[in-house]
Amino acid sequence: MxxxxxxxxxxxxxxxxxxxxxxxxxxxxxxxxxxxxxxxxxxxxxxxxxxxxxxxxxxxxxxxxxxGEEQNKEKIVDKIIEHVGEPGDKQREKFTNLFLEELNNLPEEIQKSLYTLIRYIQKK
Missing domain, CATH: 1.10.260.40 (lambda repressor-like DNA-binding domains)
Structure with missing residues (x-):
């Protein structure tokens, strides 16, 4: 389908x-x-x-x-933390830079949609 x-x-x-x-x-x-x-x-x-x-x-x-599937929030957070590390950690800094670079490579329309979504979530 x-x-x-x-x-x-x-x-x-x-x-x-x-x-x-x-x-x-x-x-x-x-x-x-x-x-x-x-x-x-x-x-x-x-x-x-x-x-x-x-x-x-x-x-x-x-x-x-x-x-059609639910995702357990804790699993997502655990996976991110696993890859991010503690504040000040070089691995965390590397992850953050890679993440921001990937976001920057997205089409502008998707970046705007993500920004709108993040702002909407922050208001809740």
Whole structure:
């Protein structure tokens, strides 16, 4: 099955489980209900900000919407710490520099989306 259709099915399932109509969910996040319908049918791809809004509205994680799998936060943090080291550690400095370099190599549109996502998370 096409990945957009899989994402659409998960969006619809989450919306229905959260007991929203397409119209009410779309209105709450500021999009037209036909746009949400196209996301759910896999005919259109939602941008990162819209996916985040929908996931928050439905009470699910964006990762689940995208992959169908949940990720344990502790495992992610453990993996990062494992590679980062302690403050002042040369390995941590190296990791930070590589991470920033990779971010810098991303297309500007993705960098802006990541920045928006980070700012949104910081406000919570």
């Amino acid at each position: 096409d990945i957009k259709k899989e994402i659409g099915l998960r969006l619809r399932a989450a919306r229905e489980k959260a007991r929203f109509s397409q119209t009410s969910a779309a209105k709450k996040i500021g999009i037209h209900n036909s746009t949400l319908g196209k996301y759910e049918l896999g005919e259109r791809e939602a941008d990162n900000e819209t996916l985040l809004k929908l996931a928050n509205l439905y009470g699910v994680k964006v990762q689940w919407v995208l992959t």
